[in-house]
Amino acid sequence: MSDILLKIEDLTVHYITDDGTVHAVNDLNLSLNKGETLGLVGETGAGKTTTALSIMGLVPNPPGKVINGEVEFEGEKLFEKSEAELRQVRGNKISMIFQDPMTSLNPIMTVRDQIAEVVLLHENLTAKEAKEKADEMLLKVGIRADRAKEFPHQFSGGMRQRVVIAIALACNPVLLIADEPTTALDVTIQAQVLELMKELKKEFNTAMVMITHDLGIVAEICDNVAIMYAGSVVEQAGKEELFTNPKHPYTIGLFNSIPDIDSDDSVLKPIKGLMPDPTNLPTGCPFHPRCDLAMPQCSEILPKRTEISENHYVKCLLFDGGG
Amino acid sequence: MHKYILRRLLMMVPVLIGVTFVIFTLTYITEGDPARMLAGIQAPEEQVEQLREQLGLNDPFAVQYFRYITNVARLDFGTSFATGRPVFDEIISRFPTTMHLTAMSIIIAVLIGVPLGILSATKQYSVFDGAATFVGLMGISIPNFWLSLMLILLFGVQLGWLPTSGFDTPSQWILPSFSIGISSAAIIMRMTRSSMLEVLRQDYIRTAKAKGQKGSVIIFRHALKNALIPVITIVGLEIGVLLGGAILTENIFSIAGIGRFMVDAIARRDYPVIQGGVLLLALTFSLVNLIVDVIYAYVDPRIRSQYK
Numbered sequence: 034m035s036d037i038l039l040k041i042e043d044l045t046v047h048y049i050t051d052d053g054t055v056h057a058v059n060d061l062n063l064s065l066n067k068g069e070t071l072g073l074v075g076e077t078g079a080g081k082t083t084t085a086l087s088i089m090g091l092v093p094n095p096p097g098k099v100i101n102g103e104v105e106f107e108g109e110k111l112f113e114k115s116e117a118e119l120r121q122v123r124g125n126k127i128s129m130i131f132q133d134p135m136t137s138l139n140p141i142m143t144v145r146d147q148i149a150e151v152v153l154l155h156e157n158l159t160a161k162e163a164k165e166k167a168d169e170m171l172l173k174v175g176i177r178a179d180r181a182k183e184f185p186h187q188f189s190g191g192m193r194q195r196v197v198i199a200i201a202l203a204c205n206p207v208l209l210i211a212d213e214p215t216t217a218l219d220v221t222i223q224a225q226v227l228e229l230m231k232e233l234k235k236e237f238n239t240a241m242v243m244i245t246h247d248l249g250i251v252a253e254i255c256d257n258v259a260i261m262y263a264g265s266v267v268e269q270a271g272k273e274e275l276f277t278n279p280k281h282p283y284t285i286g287l288f289n290s291i292p293d294i295d296s297d298d299s300v301l302k303p304i305k306g307l308m309p310d311p312t313n314l315p316t317g318c319p320f321h322p323r324c325d326l327a328m329p330q331c332s333e334i335l336p337k338r339t340e341i342s343e344n345h346y347v348k349c350l351l352f353d354g355g356g
Numbered sequence: 357m358h359k360y361i362l363r364r365l366l367m368m369v370p371v372l373i374g375v376t377f378v379i380f381t382l383t384y385i386t387e388g389d390p391a392r393m394l395a396g397i398q399a400p401e402e403q404v405e406q407l408r409e410q411l412g413l414n415d416p417f418a419v420q421y422f423r424y425i426t427n428v429a430r431l432d433f434g435t436s437f438a439t440g441r442p443v444f445d446e447i448i449s450r451f452p453t454t455m456h457l458t459a460m461s462i463i464i465a466v467l468i469g470v471p472l473g474i475l476s477a478t479k480q481y482s483v484f485d486g487a488a489t490f491v492g493l494m495g496i497s498i499p500n501f502w503l504s505l506m507l508i509l510l511f512g513v514q515l516g517w518l519p520t521s522g523f524d525t526p527s528q529w530i531l532p533s534f535s536i537g538i539s540s541a542a543i544i545m546r547m548t549r550s551s552m553l554e555v556l557r558q559d560y561i562r563t564a565k566a567k568g569q570k571g572s573v574i575i576f577r578h579a580l581k582n583a584l585i586p587v588i589t590i591v592g593l594e595i596g597v598l599l600g601g602a603i604l605t606e607n608i609f610s611i612a613g614i615g616r617f618m619v620d621a622i623a624r625r626d627y628p629v630i631q632g633g634v635l636l637l638a639l640t641f642s643l644v645n646l647i648v649d650v651i652y653a654y655v656d657p658r659i660r661s662q663y664k
Binding site: 119 | 558559560562563564565566567568569570578581582655656657658661
């Protein structure tokens with residue numbers, strides 16, 4: 034019914050290092066509709082950022098390498114595009130907000146010039162018009178235009194993230210990838226930045242991939258959620274469905290490990306064990322060593338992605354028709 | 357910014373007074389009797405003694421030093437024992453040659469070092485990078501007096517392409533400038549390479565890529581300007597090294613600059629010339645440092661905001 038904007042199929046990305054091959058992303062499947070917000074949730078090292086960089090075509094190579102898979106954006110296969118064609122997409126149709134605002138701005142360029150740069154690249158404007166557009170964007174993210182001539186070090190972390198957001202939205206992208214945009218900020222600023230992103234998303238009607246490990250953020254702004262574990266999406270569903278009816282044992286474990294303000298438990302209920310070493314993933318389902326419901330065949334068979342109800346996908350042998 | 361420069365210029369005064377004290381003390385305690393050198397080995401003792409009295413060499417240290425700095429404050433650096441002409445005139449007439457040599461060699465060092473460093477960093481681990489690193493290491497390790505001699509042998513004597521002495525025509529500039537400049541080029545190259553490599557890994561480079569910016573623009577607009585900040589410091593320090601290197605090289609290539617004049621002065625115990633020369637080199641180096649700091653502020657807004 035609604036049209037698909039972004040579709041990732043069987044994406045596999047490895048980092049080839051002297052200490053072994055890091056299996057960062059493994060057979061990842063994901064889809065996103067126009068104007069929709071997808072939360073990509075997972076622990077540190079689950080491959081969230083690598084997935085995002087793959088969409089942008091910015092996986093650092095070497096050591097990173099896309100081994101397999103397809104990223105389809107607006108019906109076009111991104112991996113088949115030339116570098117010059119990809120540059121037309123980056124910052125224009127797909128843009129990205131990075132995790133750490135303290136380091137993601139160039140310290141020796143004024144914020145105005147940094148915003149104007151992306152405008153000049155993708156829009157047919159003169160330098161003067163691009164600067165005006167930059168000031169306009171700064172106003173939109175709540176920074177007075179008279180601060181446009183200042184440099185990043187003159188801004189606080191929250192303000193810098195606003196500048197990064199202004200850069201990302203300057204060319205009115207169809208898709209915005211936000212890689213833990215609030216992780217580096219303190220809590221009150223987090224709320225402001227999230228609120229701002231929500232408003233701008235509505236104003237520009239941008240689809241968004243929100244990468245986070247914070248289920249609270251997901252609850253607040255996402256429409257759909259994809260849970261990542263060891264480089265793969267283990268469960269994807271609508272937000273309501275996933276929060277009320279989680280199926281994958283890992284997702285259930287994640288929800289159980291959130292502390293409950295009303296209960297008297299003195300100990301948290303974490304998922305037992307640790308994330309597997311990405312250079313040496315377990316055979317079969319990568320989650321089986323930590324899974325309470327593991328069956329003998331879980332260590333042998335890699336589960337397939339199964340649609341258990343409309344728009345609810347799980348990658349687990351418990352739900353795999355063949356399992 | 358103007359206030360900062362003025363403050364820095366004032367701060368140079370105590371530095372230079374310190375320098376005069378050190379040179380004066382060193383020459384004072386150095387073995388050798390300038391009066392004897394001046395009068396000649398065969399001169400009778402009373403004539404030498406008369407000369408000592410005349411030059412003020414019999415006065416106590418403090419008196420001599422005080423007389424020296426009050427004279428220096430009036431730009432009177434004394435007269436050369438050897439030539440009998442004012443030291444100030446002698447040095448000023450030779451200074452442009454030394455500065456010319458230093459400037460040529462730093463220009464060569466920057467023009468070779470910076471581009472090779474950028475290429476090396478952008479093609480890290482390539483054959484070119486390996487070769488540049490190896491040649492760079494050699495450039496740093498080879499002492500420049502030896503390099504001067506080898507260059508003279510090869511280009512002056514064997515091939516006969518270039519003159520091996522003097523510094524008046526452009527063809528005479530080449531060998532001495534390269535002899536001093538090469539090791540600085542190697543140091544600047546290594547610094548540019550490592551600084552570029554570090555900057556290229558920064559998040560803001562990734563941001564620039566995410567904007568859809570071209571690789572070459574990213575390297576020059578985003579990476580190079582940031583990477584040059586530590587390189588500027590090294591270039592400033594290298595100018596000091598090159599001024600020092602010029603002293604040796606001027607002797608090897610028979611160039612009539614301050615360096616050769618000073619080495620002769622040291623051999624003749626010509627104290628006023630040594631003192632004046634060192635003081636002028638110290639002043640030059642302080643000014644170069646100030647210029648480097650001002651350039652620094654121009655490139656890096658974070659430093660500029662501290663200077664207000």
